[in-house]
């Protein structure tokens with residue numbers, strides 16, 4: 436069975452962009468593939484954070500993955516730092532990746548702007564470690580949001596470079612995008628992001644979600660209620676694509692173009708459809724909070740299974756690199 440790998444950082448509250456761009460696909464892909472999902476904590480230390488909060492954030496992120504419907508009987512859920520082979524292979528990949536390839540990554544440029552006072556090697560090295568996260572499992576598919584497509588392309592390039600030099604070890608994985616691969620923030624400009632104050636958390640209650648939706652930017656050219664709008668440039672419409680049934684999407688899209696529906700009413704429909712999907716996740720998260728052992732057991736089993744898989748790949752890699760190996764006892 437082909438493998439799928441994807442990861443999420445414990446950098447903050449999981450938002451609806453993460454959910455519709457990535458997590459919802461993660462859940463459905465376990466039907467067809469052998470899936471490995473990771474809370475990528477080593478990625479998260481490349482930006483400023485409070486060490487005292489990291490363990491709890493990592494735990495909560497894993498808990499939300501379970502609340503979203505990932506079944507640990509049917510996929511592996513682990514924490515990146517529990518499987519050191521990810522970073523080990525990352526080092527190997529550093530040696531086949533030109534510095535220029537890392538420098539031209541959009542995320543590196545953006546994060547360098549966001550974190551001017553702390554442009555460390557880790558921000559630049561991020562996609563190389565990400566390539567190792569994926570390729571250590573020889574994964575074929577990577578369900579991600581649009582912002583990560585460039586990194587998956589680089590991962591393919593790294594696989595090609597490694598294979599050309601050392602032999603055919605790695606497949607070239609492909610990104611899988613959802614129906615809403617890029618949700619903008621409530622300000623309507625930047626990608627919705629855990630580390631920008633522009634997100635709607637998937638665990639937020641109806642009141643708080645409505646406050647954010649109510650004030651969220653729509654088609655900026657639609658100034659008055661009587662102006663026709665353009666759903667194609669409206670972030671609220673993008674969210675309808677992710678949460679509303681197709682007939683409602685179509686009706687609202689047509690009505691918007693004729694100014695037959697106002698933005699507030701359109702947002703009310705969205706709120707109702709969003710809550711229908713997210714309320715059960717919130718409830719499941721609450722009940723999991725009362726069962727922390729289940730979350731930790733899931734992570735322990737995930738780490739153990741992943742170590743077996745990744746040791747196999749590292750063994751093969753060290754052999755083709757020509758490193759001195761100790762004979763097995």
Ligand code: ATP
Nearest residue numbers: 444446452456457579580616617618627628629630
């Ligand atoms: P950070 O700001 O710390 O980078 P993030 O919100 O970008 O946080 P990540 O952990 O980096 O979240 O990404 C997890 C997954 O969610 C990735 O597959 C990413 O492509 C996807 N994703 C993130 N933001 C969005 C978005 N706004 N729309 C669609 N998918 C998204």
Ligand code: MG
Nearest residue numbers: 444582628629
């Ligand atoms: Mg991100």
